[in-house]
Amino acid sequence: MSGGGTQNSLRKALGAIKDTTTVSLAKVNSDYKELDIAIVKATNHYERPAREKNIRAIFAAISATRPRADVAYCIHALARRLSRTHNWAVALKTLIVIHRALREVDPTFHEELINYGRSRNHMLNMSHFKDDSSPNAWDYSAWVRTYALFLEERLECFRVLKYDIEMDRPRTKDLDTAELLEQLPALQQLLFRVLGCLVASESIKIYQAISDGTVNLVDKFFEMQRPDALKALDIYRRSGQQAERLSEFYEPPASFLQAMEEYVREAPRSSAVHKDQADKPKEVLAIEYKKTPEEQEKRSPSPPPEPEKVEKVEDPIVEPPDLLGLNDPVPVASELDEKNALALAIVPVAEQTTAAAAPIPANGTTGWELALVTAPSSNENATAASKLVL
Structure with a gap:
């Protein structure tokens, strides 16, 4: 070897x-x-x-x-x-x-x-x-x-x-008798060579041309002279033999069909197709979720018009002027914390650190309120604070 x-x-x-x-x-x-x-x-x-x-x-x-x-x-x-x-x-x-x-x-x-x-x-x-x-x-x-x-x-x-x-395009359908008797044997010989070397793609159009020509030949057969009729008979016989061989050529093997039938009898009952179909609604939901509002408006049917409602017109309520400023908008809590933090900037750094490190009371007091509670009230601290301000 x-x-x-x-x-x-x-x-x-x-x-x-x-x-x-x-x-x-x-x-x-x-x-x-x-x-x-x-x-x-x-x-x-x-x-x-x-x-x-x-x-x-x-x-x-x-x-x-x-x-x-x-x-x-x-x-x-x-x-x-x-x-x-x-x-x-x-x-x-x-x-x-x-x-x-x-x-x-x-x-x-x-x-x-x-x-x-x-x-x-x-x-x-x-x-x-x-x-x-x-x-x-x-x-x-x-x-x-x-x-x-x-x-x-x-x-x-x-x-x-x-x-x-x-x-x-095959032209054997429209040929006269003399052309048919000349061309059909050439096509049959070519089909014979095709089947010999298994060039399957070539066999389709060749057999189509032979079939069209054979039908044309049969239509003219009973009007032919004896020599032409003998040639036509040979062509017809050979066409039948080649059709038989072509059917064997394209016919699936019996052994393979038997193997497929045995597999079907023992194949699992569950089907992958059903599983795929069960998964499809999830994919559709995901796609619908990602649609833009414009696409949803285009594809969703327009809702039916709602019935008109008759609203009762009431006299406008005249409110008295807000002299004490009770209707002014409430300031945001974060803004208040920020202002109070600026106001408490006079507290010494060491004392601020001590105040920040102190534990949060249980009542939830935080921010500037905690700074006020924990800040010392002695005169020394007030003097130090006034110096820092100066």
Whole structure:
């Protein structure tokens, strides 16, 4: 086990060295050095997803606004990357870049890719690819070959339909008999490849197009000549077989359903939903408490108008003038304490400390009243007080 792990680590290190060397050569010798560097980095030997910025750099090079020579060079660089590698991670990343380009770049890339395949051996022909560096790599190699077949069939379907089934609206509902007999087999073959490599997202629109086309085909079936009727019959049979397989593909496993049923029988009776609902009134009360008065006035319904009350008007009471000042406002107690404290400022400091330290009488006498009670009344103190005032 340790020897196999060491060999695997060594292969990864060699792959990283190859990537670094290729990037260095591209910086010196390539006329498209930025594109070459982006391709190498997006399809490197590391077994993790490529960085999005490198993929976007590739997509910018194959857009419809770029010269066709630049697009052709990018396709050639991707094909060279596929043909020279024996590492499953590099091959898979390159196929993912091509697949995403078919989905995210304009249809001109499809046409350039088809033209490249006509002039040379098809770049997606991966039937002989294998990575025998480990048992896992061997399994990944099989999936890489299946994935490449799916992308190749996707291009073929685009060539027949003249549009991308994943990017555009299916048009099989309105086709005539000749177009149906040509396009439905291409769609069925594409669905066959989809089910082979489990690209679930692609199967939905393909099956929708096949279903629309099959209904259209059945409407025209009894008006067909014998050769066309035989082709239509084969298409209809295959549609039924693929529908059966798709239902198995999306059907939940019976074992998992059985496990869920067993859990339901033994699950706790209390429900977390009820607990959450019980807690909700507390949250509502807290929210209502924090509302501003303006919001409460806006949201609270206006109270019904109260009935008018008839008030009895009485003659005003004429009070006699306050000659003794009995109605003057009562001064605040704190103000009185403050004035009295100023008046008692003549008391010596030592005696003030003694008075402050004295315990509070039980009758609750405090402040200036206590100072008056505890202050000495001898003549010496009066003389000292007069000196302080002077």
